[in-house]
Each structure stands twice: as C-alpha cells, then as structure tokens.
Amino acid sequence: MTHLTDSASPSDGNILRSLDVMDPARSAALQVALGLQPSIVAGTELPPFFHQLYFWTPVPPEQLGRDGHPGLSTSGLIPDLGLPRRMWAGGRLQFERPLKAGIEAEKRSVVERSQTKMGRTGPLGFVTLRHDIHQQGQRCLREWHDLVYREDPSPEAPKPLPPRAREDEEEARQVRFDSTLLFRYSALTFNGHRIHYDLDYAREVEGYAGLVVHGPLLAQQLMLLAVELMGPLAEFSFRATAPLMHFEAATLCCNGQDLWVRAPDGRQCMQAQALPQAKV
Template sequence: MADAASDYRAWIGQRRTHEDVIAPFPPKALIATFDTGDPDPRIGDPLPPVWHWLYFLDTAPWSKLGRDGMPTRGDFLPPIPLPRLMWAGTQFTFHDAPLRIGDQVTREQEVSSIEPKTGSTGQMVFVTQRLRIHGPAGLAITEERSSVFREDAKPGEKQKAPRQAPTDASWSKTIAPDPVLLFRFSALTFNPHRIHYDQPYVTSVEGYPGLLVHGPLMSLLQIELARRSTPGRKVASYSCRALAPVYANAAFSVHARAEADGSVTTWIADPNGGMAQQGKVTFA
C-alpha cells in the first residue's frame, strides 16, 4: 500500500466544474418519496439543506460503468483497484446565500485527500472530495464528502455488530426501507450502484446479506428530522458519518436529540438498535 499511496498522491488536487439548474421536479419527486405532504416547489422557493444532492448528477455513459454499476475510475478519481465502494460520510457548511428553485448553479469539485489504510477486513482507501456550490448570490454550500474503497469480502466474513445507539432522542421516526424506496432514491440521484437494487449481485458478489440502504438517504432523513422538528431555525452546518450498513426490508429508526448548546445530534439505529450513522446539526 505504500507504493499505492505514493501513486494516489498525484491525484490530489484533481478538479472539475459542473453547471446545473435547480429545477422544480427533483425536489417534487423527493417530497413524494419521503411522503411528507409538502406543497409542490415553486420558482423562488428555497432549496432545503442537502437537497442539492439531487443535482450535478454523474452521467457517465453505460460503456464506462464497472462491475458494480458505478463509473470506472481513472478519470476524475484515481484507478483504485479495490472493488467495493461505500459512502463514508460528509460535512456541510451552509453559507448566507441559499439556493432557490430556478437558480443557475455551479459546483467546483476537487480531490482533497486520499488515505490508504488497513483494517480488520483488509485494505481500504478513503477518498475525500471538497465541493463548493455557487448560486446567483455567491457561495452557498461547502461540502467535504468521503468514500471508502474496500477489498472483496472474504468467504465466511461477517459484519461486526455495531455499538448500541442512544435511547434518549427528543424526536424519532421509523422507516420501512422496501426496494421501492431504494429504487426511487437511486433514480432521483441517478445512482447505478447495484448494491441498492440487484439482490443476486449484492449477496453473491459483494457478500452482503441483502440490499443496502443508501448512506446518503439515511443522512438526508436525519437532517430532515432535525430541521422539521425545529421550525424557523436556519441550518448552519451538518456533519454525518457512516458506522454500519442497514439493509432493505427491515425497519430502522431515525433519531434527533436537542442539545443544551442549541445543536441537534442525530443518528440512525438499525433494526437491532445498533448505531448505523451519527450526525450533528448546528443552527445560525
């Protein structure tokens, strides 16, 4: 991994820029997917925090997708040979220039760090990207997004049980993640990763016991619970870290706890009460 680390360092600083329009249909479709009953978005309405994930979608052609359905590496990201990809977490700062429906927007994307590591399941490489999103009013969002590339599962490998999640939430919600929910979120984010919809692939090739719930989907559910439980407050920052996978067809729960300093701690508890994700929301 030492030689690989040296090779990967050459990719740090790789940049690209995308433009998009905050069209009303994607948030309308996410409202339907989350079943919140909100009115249809209209031109000029503010875009809720983190809903920019519905834009700047990767449109790699079919011929450039790998075995897992994801774009092959070696263009923007380095050609890391480890086959399994997982979302690891993210951090956001929301600046005083909110995005609105109808805005023309630009995203600057940069590879900011690449860290090879060795864990209990073998070799891993963590890749972090820095993203800056600008709207008509200036810099709107800064994001640090992390992914991890891992070895194939070894025969008989079992997932380590996560630690137990807290039980002192101020607000909670239960989600029943059926394949339809996973399909809708994959479609909305143009996510071709087969671990979310291809049962034979995810069990026989990647070695998981079932379809995985998207990490970003669970992250969105946490900030949605936090902001809807504290109406009238402006989100200043949000961070979220993945700790353990969650699988389709078994209900998990979303939790948020009001803290003395005014922030809100969020987390996802798997069906057995294990901590699957943890996050933090601060307000301006």
C-alpha cells in the first residue's frame, strides 16, 4: 500500500492519493464477522461499502490523538478545528462500477467543505470529504464523508433528545452488535477510535453508556439489506441521528427506498435512502 500527496486545483485544495490491492481475504473476513457465508475471492465484485476495509492510513503511536485516531496534522488533509471529539455524521455514495477484489485501486480524497458553527451544546466543526475510487483506469465510486467535531461533554449539560424512529416498516431485520463484532470491525477497517473497544474511555471521557457501534457498520448493514430487497444500488445516503450501544439489539427497517435503524427504546439511530440501479 502506498500513500502520496500532491496539489490539486485551488478550488479542490490538496488531494490525498492512496493505493490498495483490495485483498479478498479482508472482505471475506468481514462476511464471516457479519455472519455471512464467505464468498469473496480475487476477481469477485465487492458488496457496496466494503471499500471501507481498504486504504488504511497507519501512523506511529506518538502521532495518534487521545481517542486513538491519527492526529489531524498527520494526514495533511483535514484541518485542525481545535475540537477533540470526532464523529462520523453520515455520507453519500454514487456507485458507478463494481469494485473487484484482488485488483489495485486508487482513492483520491479532498476536503470539499470545512466550517465551524455554534450549536446548543457549544462549538461544532463540520468537515466534508470527497473520495473518488478508481480501478483499471475507470472511476468506480464517488463518496462524500461527513465528519463532526465537538468539545467534550459537560457533566451538567442535558443530553439531547434523539428522534423517534418510524414504525411503518415493510421489511425488518433484527441485528446485534456485541463487543467482539465491534473489535473485529475496528481491526478490519484499522479504526483505532477508543469509543468502539475501550469501555472506560467511552464512559468516562466521552460520556457514552457503553461501547459505541460504528456508524459505518450500521450503514453497511443497511446497504446489505437494501441490496437484498432492491438489487444493485446506484446511490445510497445515510445520516447518524443517535448512538447505538454494544449491548443493544437493533432493528434494520425498510419502507420503499427509506431505511432506518431503530434501537430497543424506539429511538432512531440512523436514517438512509437507497436508489437502486435502473433496470435495463
């Protein structure tokens, strides 16, 4: 795996270029972790969102932040907004061609937007990244990745009320996310964020009730459900609305092109929309 950085046009800022051979064993391991039959070998078309397993950006321990993520200065891409807590707020994907396992691919990443605002709980930072993934000379995927940065929670501050999830699903799947699955997903995606495996840190520093289920892992499950119900996808968008804890079962819900994740207490943890490919 190789990482290069060069200059783009002034409107795009810096582009970070990454190469990866899309090891099929890594995708087959995720299938097993999700309770699926492993079927991916070299040349197999990857399920949507499995590219999250690739294009790692490992850095030495001394360049990690307190939360286990690489410090912002290490990538040369994301600006330092001076806010310690990082969350994946959502994203949007356009699927143009299937990515294939075992074939080298290039990811080109750029910051499309970066701004700070004052929210009800204090300052918030918003960063939108755009990733284009190319394979065999053709763009296969365009992805927008929304990040939110915020201050540490105040013990006295009231918890925001999460939205209530819809109950009009036409299809539903019950899923569980125990600590073993969270550990495996963190390992497969090289995600060192401590809220997913360090219970003391998640509770005492970031104020969560337990380990936090990865937003991308929720989105991955919704995308697999969408493919099961609709066939190949042209687009998929999602937004995280409340954290799900590792000890909570969840319901994946679908009604038409709308999908969402409902927690046991009825709160909505994620909402999404899927657009299937047009039938020829």
